[in-house]
Amino acid sequence: MLMLAFVACNDEEKDQAVNEEVKKKKLPPVEKEYGFVLNDFEVVRDTIESGDSFGFIMDQNGVGHGKVYEISNKVKDTFNPARITAGKKYMILKAKDSAKTPQYFIYENDKINYTVVSIGDSIYAETRKRPVSIKRREVSGVIVSSLSEAMQTQGLSNLLVYELSNIYQWSIDFFKLQKGDQFKMVYHEKYIDDTVFVGVEKVDAAVFKHSDKPFYAFNYLSDTLTGKPSFYDEEAKALQSFFLKAPLDYSRISSRYTKRRFHPVQKRWKAHLGTDYAAAYNTPIVSTANGTVIASSYTSGNGNYVKIRHNSKYTTQYLHMTKRAVRNGQTVKQGDVIGYVGSTGLATGPHVCYRFWVNGRQVDPFRQNLPSAKHIEEELKDEYFAHIEPLKDELEQIPFKNI
Incomplete structure (x- = not known):
């Protein structure tokens, strides 16, 4: 009996030692990107440089000219290798074998869209999108020198400058903004992985106080046939004019x-x-x-x-x-x-x-007394006013910054 007890204790000590060893050799965390488990591949990350070609990049990674020609022909309807652009990021996934054979070439078209080119035994290409999350934001500011400066002091993207300029291009001359002009905006931002800002999804409402006059803008879908919303003011009048004030951004x-x-x-x-x-x-x-x-x-x-x-x-x-x-x-x-x-x-x-x-x-x-865009139809006005009432109240509640 003593011998059996000793053996049992000894086995328990061995099991505990093995468990401790397993803990020490903890597996690395699973790393995923572009829909692939990167742990399964040898990963090459790089950026297209001026003068680079798809053939050159493939050659540098062990893909011969014949295979490059075959790839280019088979994927040309989805991915044109001749149009890769300097500054764009790419990734090559290689097999974890002795030859480290390239399996996939992944090209970032922009921050959201990317193209996966299978370059192994099976050759094909497909365009995919990163998962994007939307966050609703409120922003306000006071003009000191320019709209860009007012945004930058708050760490905001210049894309918001573009959005406001685009909304008010028929009613406000942004070359003539005055110190003390104010703005507020409710909008939606797009994020990758909840942290990487990639753009503005849409603007719900805005007000720009220029020369002591408030200019309201509310995003509203009045034309269900086109499915394209437009901006209207607090009186249901279209902000868009039939003609732009100028054909370019001029000095x-x-x-x-x-x-x-x-x-x-x-x-x-x-x-x-x-x-x-x-x-x-x-x-x-x-x-x-x-x-x-x-x-x-x-x-x-x-x-x-x-x-x-x-x-x-x-x-x-x-x-x-x-x-x-x-x-x-x-x-x-x-x-x-x-x-x-x-x-x-x-x-x-x-x-x-x-x-x-x-x-x-x-x-x-x-x-010329030029025509404006179509205003909200009379029969839709009650619905429109009900839509903008909470948005207008929300704008009123946003405090001004930089005062």
């Missing part, structure tokens, strides 16, 4: 519409039936309203130019582009890029000459 108006101007190139007095917006070379030029391109061409006077018919009444033209981005007959929407600022034709420096026709006659757009 200054260098010459206005006039019947008499001394031409800087031709050196003679003549009518200038357009508005010149000075801006840096290659600044994007956008269509000021929806329409159809009726001319995308070049003349010695206009240089590269685009002309757009918006309806039977209104037509616009954009001159002196360094290059055009649309073709004749193409349909464009308000805000679409149609070309880039240049100085082609009779021009002394980079600018766009913006010309405006009403019923076939060139006019000064600043003197």
Whole structure:
């Protein structure tokens, strides 16, 4: 009996020692990314550099030219290897064998979307998305020098500057903001892994107090056919105008519409039936309203130019582009890029000459009573006012910062 007890105790001590050894050799935590368990692979992480090609990257990782050609042909409908961009991140997953054979090439298209290219025995490509979570936020600020500065002092993204500028582009000139102007906004942010900010999902409501006048904006879906919401004010009027105030982000108006101007190139007095917006070379030029391109061409006077018919009444033209981005007959929407600022034709420096026709006659757009977008229908107003009431109350409760 004593011998059995001794053996049993000895076995228990051995088991305890084994358990202690297992604890010491604790397995590493499972690491997952892009839908793969990275522990199962040899992992190569890198960034596309200028001059890199898909073939070069594959060659550096042991994939021969013949296999690269086969991969490129089989995945070209989903992933074009010729269009990989410098600065983009990628990952290569290799088998944990003696040859460390590459199995997958993963290319980050942006922070959310990525492409998985299977480069092992089975060759295919598919685009996937990272899981994104949405967080609702409130923000406010007071202008001291600029909207960007007001955002940056709070550690906020410049994407919010874009959102506000986009919402109020028909009603507020952001080049003329004043010290003391105020803003509040309720919006939704997108996050990866609940920590990495990747953009703004949407804005629910905003108010911008400019020159002591409040400008409200409420996001509302009034057109269920298109499924696209628009912004309206507290009176159910659309913020969007039929025409943008300008065809680009400009530094200054260098010459206005006039019947008499001394031409800087031709050196003679003549009518200038357009508005010149000075801006840096290659600044994007956008269509000021929806329409159809009726001319995308070049003349010695206009240089590269685009002309757009918006309806039977209104037509616009954009001159002196360094290059055009649309073709004749193409349909464009308000805000679409149609070309880039240049100085082609009779021009002394980079600018766009913006010309405006009403019923076939060139006019000064600043003197026109232009139509606005469609307001909320009368039968929908009660529903709209019920929708914005809690949002307006929420805006009122947000305290101003930087005062």
